[in-house]
Amino acid sequence: MAEHLLVLAQFYLNPLETPRLDVAHLQRLHWLLTSYHGDTGGYSVRDILRQLSPDCGDLIIRGIVYGSKVNTSQMFVKRPTSSNVCCIFNYRRPSYSRFARIREEDNAEMRAQPKVVFESNSILNSVQFVLQDTPENDRTNTFMTNNAFQLKIFPQDDYATVQSTTLGEILVDHYTIVEIPIQPTFFSSIEGVRNVPPQARRCYFPEEGRKLLNQTYYSMDECLLLCRSQSMMNHCGCVSPPMIGSSTNVTYCSLPDLPCLSKWKSIWYGYDEYPYLQEGKDQMAQRQCNHCLPTCNGVSFSITSNVAPMRRIYNDTGYLMGLLKGLTNERPLAVIKFFFKLRFAQATKSELVSTWVVLLNRFGGILSLMYGFSIVSYIEIFYYLTGKWFVYIYRSCSKRTVRAGNSLYWDELRPTRFRAPN
Template identity: 20%
Template sequence: MFRKNSLFKDTNIMSLVKKITRKIFRLVENREKRFLHNTSIEVLKYVITNKSLPLWVKLYFIIISGLVVFVAVNLAVGIYNKWENTPVIIGISSHMTTINSIPFPAITICNMNQAKKSKVEHLVPGSIEYAMLQKTCYRETNYTSFKNLQQKNETFTNFIVNISEKCENLIVSCMFHQQKIPCTDIFREIFVDEGLCCIFNLLHPYYLYKFRSPYVRDYTSLERFSDIAVDWDPMSGYPKRLPSRYYPRPGVGAGSSMGLQIILNGHVDDYYCSSTNGLGFKVLLYNPIDQPRLKESGLPVMLGRQTTFRIIARSFEASPNIRHIQRSKRQCIFSDEQKLLFYRYYTRRNCESECDALFFLRLCDCIPYYLPLVYPNASICDVDRFQCLNNAELEVFDVESSQCKELCLPSCHDLIFYPDSFTTPFSKANFRTRSDYLKNLSSEYIRKNLAVVHFFHTENYFRSNVRSSYTGSTEYMAQTGGLMSLMIGFSVIFIAEIIYVILFILSMIIFIMF
C-alpha cells in the first residue's frame, strides 16, 4: 500500500514538473518571438519570424547574413590589430617654437692632436709614461711587456691633462651674439672619448650628474664664469624665473651674426699624434644634457679654412595619453619613467654610456675616464688595466652590452640639432676678421695653423614633432561600431537585448531545477 502511494505521489510530481516546464518554455518562446519581432537587427525579424517565406529564401538570407558578419568581424579585427601594432603616430605640432625658448646647442671641440710634442718627445720607451702615451695615441701595444705598471707617479687622467692642448690656447677668439667674449668665460675643459676637449653650453654638473665626479669631466675654472647656471630639460624647459645672464644660453636670432664665431689654433708645429690621419679638429653639436661621443659622431674642421655650421633644430614632444602604452610599442621613454645611475636626466646617449661603463666595469673592474662613474666607489681605469681595456674594446658589442643598449629607447621629449656644414679656404691675398688676435700673425701662419668656425641658426622658428595616440579607445569603438552597424545593423542596444534574453533563460532554468 505504501509503495502504491509513493508511486502515485512521484507520478503527480513528475506531471506537475512537466506542466511547469511546458509553461516556462511557452513563456520563453513567447519572449523569444517578441524579442525577434522587436530586435534592432532586421535580419532576425525578416528571416526567422516570417513563416510565409519559402525555405530557399530563408537559406539565401542566412548565407548572406553569415558572409556579412564574417566580413564585418574581419574588418573589426583588422582595426584592432592596427590599434595594437601602431599605437603611436608622429605628427607636426600646430604651434611654432621660437629658438630663444630652447638652448643654443652644446658644442664640443677636440683637437685631433692627442699630445703636444714638446711635452712627450722626451719620454723613454718602456717607461710608465710612455705606456700612457701609446694608449693616448691609439697605438697597438702589448702592455704586458711594460714593467712595474703598478708603480706610477701620476694617474692616466692627470697625464692626459698635462700633455693636451689647453682650451685657452686652442680657442683664441670668441664672439657670441655679436659680443666679443673671453673664450675662457664660455668654454670649459671636459674629458670625452677623444681626450681633453673644450665644451660650450653644457648643463652645469650640479643639474646634470647625481653625484660629483673627481675628474676634469666635471669642468675646470668654475670661478671664471659670470653667468648663472640654471636647470633645463626638454620636457620641462627653462625655469619660469630666469636671471639676466644664465646658461645653458638660449638662441637669440637667425643668421651668422647672431650665433657663435670662434678661431681655433692647431699649433701644427707641436703635433705629435693624431686621432685621425689628418690635422685639424672635431666638432659635435648636441643636446645640453647629453653625453658627447666625438669618436663616432664628430664632424671635421680643417685648418686654413672657414667652416660654417648652419643649425637646424628639431624637437620631439609626447602627449600624456601615450603613457599607458607599453614602451616597446610607443618606442620612447619619458624622462621621469626611467632613472639612470649617474645622470639626472634620461637620454638615449646617456643610457648607452652607462651601459658601456657597466660593461667595462664587469670585465676590467674599472671604468674608462671618458665614461660616467655609475657608482661613486668605482675606479677609473689606469695604466695597469690598459691590456684589459684593449681586449674589452674588441668585445664592446657583445650580446650582453647590446641587450643593455636595446633597452635605451629614445626620449619621448627630446631636442636634436642637425648641422648643415660647408667650408671655404682662406683667401691667399688678405684674410680679414674682427679678431685682434690675428693682427701680428703672418698669412702663412694663419693658413697653416688656424681655422675659423661659425655656428648659427637658420630660422627663428621651427615646428616640433609630437607623438600622440594613433587610435584611442573612442576612435576604436567608433570605427568598429560603424562597421558593425553598416554591415548588420549591430548596436550596443542589441548587446543589452542578448544579455537580457540569456539572463531570462538562465533564471527560468534555475527556477525549474530548484
C-alpha cells in the same frame, strides 16, 4: 718620457685602433706614476690626459659672440671624454674628477663662465671662433689620419661625446671657413601616451628615465654611457677613467688593466670587416643597450655646414682685417660660425591615435566592408553552431517523435499552418 706616456691614449675608446701594449712596459710605467703621485692618493689617468693636452686658449685663439670680442680661454673648459680631451663651449655639466679638490676647481671654473643664449639667426650676428692647430713638433696623439678639427654638438648638460649620433659631428679642414646653421625641432607627447609601454612607444618620460638610471638627469647618451660602463665592470672589473661620468661606486682602471680593456673593445665593437654579412655578428653599441631610448619630450637639432676656402697669406704681414687681423699661416687656421638657420622652429606632438576598443571597432568595420558582415556575425554563427543544436536535440528527445521524410530544421524556421474555422 713623452713617448712612453703616449700609451695612455689607449684608454680612449676609439674602435679599430691597434693597441701597442707591452705588459712589462705597463708595469714599469704604472710603478713610476704611482711613486710620483703617491702623496695625492694615486694617479688619475683622466687628469693626466687633461694636463698633457693643449690648452683651449692655444687651440681657439679668437672669438666673437654676437658682435663682441671675447676671451676664448674664459669661454671654454677642458674635459676628458671617451674619445679625446675636448674644449667645450657653454658647458653646464659638473666635473667627475677622481679627486675632490680638482672637482671643486673645475666646477668653479665652469660657474665663472658667462652663459650664452643663442638668439640670433643671422650670420652677421653669430658666434664665431678661430681655430689654430698645434705646432708640427707637438706630440699630441690623434686618432684620425687627417688633420681636421673635430666638432661635436650636444646638449650642455649631457656627456661630452655624441654616442647615439642624434645631433651631429663635423670635421673642419684647415684653411676653411665653415658656416654651421642649426635648426631646432621641439617634440612632446600627451599624457595619454603614458599608457603605452616604453618599448612600444620607443621613448621615456622624464620621471621614467630618471628612475631607470637612478639619477636626476636622463638622456639617451647618458644611458649608453652607463650601459658601457656596466659592461666594462662586468668584463674587467673597472671602468676606463676618461669614460667615468655620473657612474658611482665604480673602480678606475689603471695601466695594468689596458690589455683587458682592449679585449673588451674587440668584444663590444666587433672587429669584423663586414659584420652585416654575417648573421648574428652585428655588434653595434646601440643594439647592445636596447633599454636606452630617447626622451618623449625635448628638442632635437638638424645641423648642416657650408664650407668655403680661406684665402692664404704667404708673407709676414698677416691678415689685414676682420677676425683674422694680424694672424699668419704659420700654423693652420680655420673659422667656424654658429647661428640659427630660421626665425621659427618646428614643433611636433605625439598623440594616442586609438585604444584597443577603437582598434577592435576599426577591425570590425574592415571585415564588414570586405565580407559584408560585422563582428556580431561571428557571435551569431557561434550561437547557431552550438546553442541551436542543443535546443533541437533536447526538444527531439522530449517529444520522442521522429517524422520520416522531414529534413533537419529548427522549429522557429518551420512554417506555421493555420486551420480555417468550421
